[in-house]
Structures are given as C-alpha cells and as structure tokens.
Amino acid sequence: MHNHLKIMAVDDDPGVLNVFKAYFEHSNQYNVVTASDGPTALDVFTREQPDFLFTDLAMPGMDGIALSKRILEIDNTVPIVIMTAYPSMESTITALQMGVVDFIVKPFKIRDVDFVIEKVMAQKEVMVENLLLKTEHARKKELEALNFDLASTVEEMEKLNFILRKVDWKKNSGDLFDQLTKISCEISSAHLCYFQILDDVTGALFPLTSHAAREELASEDVPDFLNLLAKKSLDRARPVTWQRENGNSNLVTPIHAAVSIPFNIKDKPLGVLTVCRAGGSNGFSEQDLHYLSFLGKRAALVVENTALYENLCQNLFSTLYAFVEAIEARDPYTKQHSARVADVSCIIGKSMGCTARELDLLDFAGRLHDIGKIGVRDKILLKNGRLDDEEYRIIKTHPEIGASIVGHMGLLKEETQVILRHHERWDGKGYPHGVAGQDIPFFSRIMSVADTFDAMTSDRAYRKKLDDQVAFETVKNNSGTQFDPQVVEAFIDLAQKGEITSSPL
Numbered sequence: 001m002h003n004h005l006k007i008m009a010v011d012d013d014p015g016v017l018n019v020f021k022a023y024f025e026h027s028n029q030y031n032v033v034t035a036s037d038g039p040t041a042l043d044v045f046t047r048e049q050p051d052f053l054f055t056d057l058a059m060p061g062m063d064g065i066a067l068s069k070r071i072l073e074i075d076n077t078v079p080i081v082i083m084t085a086y087p088s089m090e091s092t093i094t095a096l097q098m099g100v101v102d103f104i105v106k107p108f109k110i111r112d113v114d115f116v117i118e119k120v121m122a123q124k125e126v127m128v129e130n131l132l133l134k135t136e137h138a139r140k141k142e143l144e145a146l147n148f149d150l151a152s153t154v155e156e157m158e159k160l161n162f163i164l165r166k167v168d169w170k171k172n173s174g175d176l177f178d179q180l181t182k183i184s185c186e187i188s189s190a191h192l193c194y195f196q197i198l199d200d201v202t203g204a205l206f207p208l209t210s211h212a213a214r215e216e217l218a219s220e221d222v223p224d225f226l227n228l229l230a231k232k233s234l235d236r237a238r239p240v241t242w243q244r245e246n247g248n249s250n251l252v253t254p255i256h257a258a259v260s261i262p263f264n265i266k267d268k269p270l271g272v273l274t275v276c277r278a279g280g281s282n283g284f285s286e287q288d289l290h291y292l293s294f295l296g297k298r299a300a301l302v303v304e305n306t307a308l309y310e311n312l313c314q315n316l317f318s319t320l321y322a323f324v325e326a327i328e329a330r331d332p333y334t335k336q337h338s339a340r341v342a343d344v345s346c347i348i349g350k351s352m353g354c355t356a357r358e359l360d361l362l363d364f365a366g367r368l369h370d371i372g373k374i375g376v377r378d379k380i381l382l383k384n385g386r387l388d389d390e391e392y393r394i395i396k397t398h399p400e401i402g403a404s405i406v407g408h409m410g411l412l413k414e415e416t417q418v419i420l421r422h423h424e425r426w427d428g429k430g431y432p433h434g435v436a437g438q439d440i441p442f443f444s445r446i447m448s449v450a451d452t453f454d455a456m457t458s459d460r461a462y463r464k465k466l467d468d469q470v471a472f473e474t475v476k477n478n479s480g481t482q483f484d485p486q487v488v489e490a491f492i493d494l495a496q497k498g499e500i501t502s503s504p505l
C-alpha cells in the first residue's frame with residue numbers, strides 16, 4: 001500500500017473524474033487531483049507534482065499522447081497510464097516508446113486501477129533500485145579511474161619536478177650535456193645515452209658526450225644504426241624510435257630499443273639525444289618520449305639562458321674593463337697597473353692553492369680593484385704633490401665607489417667584497433672600514449700585497465720607482481702589520497724563485 005500517493009486523472013468526461021475522486025479519496029490512501037483537458041492538466045501537474053498520472057487518450061485540443069509527451073519533458077520519472085476505449089497498435093507503440101508505462105482499456109472497473117497502481121509502483125521501485133545500483137557501480141568505476149588518473153598525475157609531476165631540479169641549476173653548458181645524458185638514462189630506465197652535436201655545414205653528427213649505466217655498453221663510437229636513427233629524427237624534426245625485431249637479429253649489438261630526439265635551440269637543431277635500452281628491454285612508450293622531450297626542451301632553455309647570462313656578463317666585464325682603461329689613460333704613471341696587480345695576485349693565489357675559479361675571481365677583481373677612482377676628480381687623482389686631508393679623504397672613497405659600481409647588478413657579490421676591502425690592513429688600520437685579520441677577504445689580502453708591490457716598483461709623478469729588492473724588503477717588513485703574514489711568506493718565496501718581478505714598463 002502506498003500512503004499519501006498523489007494521483008492525477010485527466011479526462012474530458014467528468015463522470016470518469018468523479019469516479020476517481022470518489023473511489024480513491026474514500027479509500028483514504030490517496031490524494032486525487034483532476035483536469036478536464038490537456039492545457040489545464042499541464043498547469044495542475046506543475047503545481048501539484050503528482051506521483052501518478054492517468055490520462056484519457058482522445059481529448060479535444062491536446063490528446064493523451066501529446067499531453068504525456070509534455071509531462072515527460074517536465075518529469076520523466078512520473079508513471080503515466082493511458083485510458084482509452086479504442087487502443088490502436090500504432091498509438092500504443094508510440095506511447096510506450098515515449099515512456100508511458102501502461103494502458104487501461106475503457107470501460108474498466110475502478111478496482112483495476114488499484115491493481116495497475118500496485119503493479120507500476122512495484123516496477124518503479126525495482127527500477128529505482130536498479131538505477132541506484134547502476135549509479136553506485138558507475139561511481140565506483142569513476143572513482144577508480146580518478147584514482148588511477150591521480151596516481152599517474154602525481155607520478156608525472158614527480159618526474160617533471162625531478163627534471164626541473166636536476167637541470168635548472170647548471171650554469172655551464174659543458175656540464176649540462178653530461179647531466180642531460182645521465183638524467184635521460186635515469187628518467188627512462190635506459191642503459192646508454194649519447195648526445196651528438198650537428199655540424200651545420202656538412203650535416204654530420206659528432207658525439208659530444210655519453211653516459212653508460214652499464215659499464216659494458218660504454219663506447220666512444222656511435223654505432224651506424226644509431227647514427228641513422230639520429231639523422232632520421234633530425235630530418236623529421238621529431239623523436240624517432242627503433243626496436244629490435246627477430247628479423248634484424250643479425251645486428252651485433254646488445255641494444256634492444258632506442259629513441260632519438262632532436263635538440264633544438266630557438267627552433268634550430270643543435271644536435272640529437274639518443275637513448276638506448278639493452279638486454280631484452282621493452283621499447284620506449286609515449287610516456288617515455290613525453291619525459292625525454294620535456295627534459296630536452298628544459299635543457300635547451302637552460303642552454304639559451306646560459307648563453308644569455310654569459311653574454312650579459314661578457315658585456316658587463318667589457319664595460320667595466322673599459323672604465324678601468326679610461327681611468328688609467330688619465331694617468332700615464334698608472335698605465336697597466338690594474339692588469340699587473342691582477343697578474344701578480346694570480347701568481348700568489350696559485351702558489352697558495354687557489355682553484356681555477358678562484359684565480360678567475362682574483363684576475364677579475366685585480367683588474368677592477370681601482371675602478372672606483374672613476375669617481376675621483378683628476379685634480380686630486382693626478383696631483384703631483386702631497387694630498388691634503390680632504391683630498392686624501394676623497395681618494396679613500398674609491399674602494400666603496402668601486403664596490404658599488406661592480407655590485408650594481410648583484411651578479412658579482414664575492415668580487416665586490418674583494419674590491420671593497422683591497423685597502424684594508426691586517427692590523428685594522430686600513431680603509432674604508434678598518435676591518436682586520438681574517439675578517440678581510442683572503443683575496444683582498446693577496447691583492448693588497450700585489451697592489452703595494454706594483455705601486456712601489458712603478459714610476460710616479462712625485463718619485464722614481466723603487467728597486468725590486470727594496471720593494472720585497474718593504475713588503476717583508478710590513479708582514480703582520482699591513483699584510484697577512486702567510487701571503488707575505490708566499491710572496492717572498494715566489495720573489496726569491498724569480499717568479500715575481502716588477503714590470504719593465
């Protein structure tokens with residue numbers, strides 16, 4: 001039994017509607033709403049939202065089929081039963097196809113309607129249950145698919161992040177290609193990887209670097225079939241794969257699968273990356289190609305940025321060196337002073353175990369150490385006589401002006417500090433800040449000795465240059481006061497071996 005079920009009856013015969021009302025409302029289990037034509041039925045249906053609809057078929061204006069169609073457009077879950085005296089096969093099929101659930105042939109006993117309601121409601125319950133089960137099953141499937149997608153996305157993000165981390169920090173393009181071959185093997189579970197560079201003129205490929213995850217695969221030469229694969233990828237401007245088949249088993253190679261990927265810089269081919277798997281491994285999947293292509297593009301971007309960075313630095317260095325030349329050109333006595341300070345600093349630095357990078361830094365800072373003198377007027381800079389206090393104060397600003405010029409772009413932090421401190425003394429009596437001992441950068445302490453030695457052994461407007469031996473002695477005598485004793489020791493040692501002499505200029 002279905003308590004409080006709302007039934008709607010539509011018929012142009014008021015007698016039928018009256019019977020519905022009288023019978024069902026009397027049974028106290030149903031509410032009944034009625035309408036005597038199609039348009040009124042649509043209004044009542046929308047307002048009352050009944051659970052069940054009985055409609056006459058033949059009605060003037062809108063017939064039962066047209067009404068059912070409109071009702072089902074509003075709510076396709078409501079069961080509709082058509083009541084008709086003359087059911088034709090055609091109207092029956094049309095109605096059932098549309099979604100009408102049953103027919104009752106007039107005249108009928110009103111109790112038959114009860115039976116129809118029971119039957120249809122039972123069917124509806126089963127249908128709803130099936131629908132729920134189906135929905136639940138579909139949701140479960142959808143959830144599984146989502147979980148799978150999520151796991152794949154997480155894996156992909158992890159791999160792409162790994163590539164970004166590994167490739168991003170490299171500044172030197174030589175190292176980058178070593179890294180590129182190594183990472184290619186890691187991300188694609190490959191055993192061997194080559195990077196070949198393209199000769200733009202002849203179109204030939206030359207091996208630049210390679211990485212073998214298995215020692216027995218390491219070889220300087222690229223096999224012919226891999227060379228062909230690499231060229232094919234260049235011709236087609238896209239990755240090309242190769243997989244060993246039974247047919248080409250006469251090929252003497254442990255490699256079972258390979259992929260060549262063109263490496264472009266600004267859409268222009270620079271070379272080819274070829275990644276190989278050995279020992280019965282599977283071929284490369286679309287996913288492998290995706291990661292390798294991403295890695296290639298990322299590496300290409302780093303190469304472009306490195307080139308831009310190197311170009312930028314080169315331009316900056318050229319400009320700064322030109323500044324120094326301009327300063328030295330103003331004073332014939334200091335010509336080439338900075339270059340000589342750089343040379344002597346590097347000789348001392350090398351003997352004290354500086355690395356190649358540290359020697360570069362010494363050379364750079366040595367060449368630029370007096371760049372701050374660009375801010376000092378010629379009247380003071382080129383003065384023949386003794387400087388008064390104010391003039392000396394102005395001269396002493398040059399390390400800070402120099403550090404400010406070189407540090408301006410934020411690229412050369414260490415070099416900037418070396419320049420800032422090149423007039424500080426070991427005993428803390430130097431300038432601009434009176435920093436002492438180990439607080440003075442090591443390279444500034446080296447440069448301080450080289451700077452003083454060159455100044456003493458060069459002619460000045462107000463005095464002739466000192467003899468080398470006198471200069472060496474002066475440096476020695478100032479060990480522990482003006483200069484770092486360890487630097488002086490290295491300097492004197494070099495001087496005694498004849499590796500440091502004053503310039504013939």
Ligand SMILES: [Fe+2]
Pocket residue numbers: 369370398422423
């Ligand atoms: Fe200086």
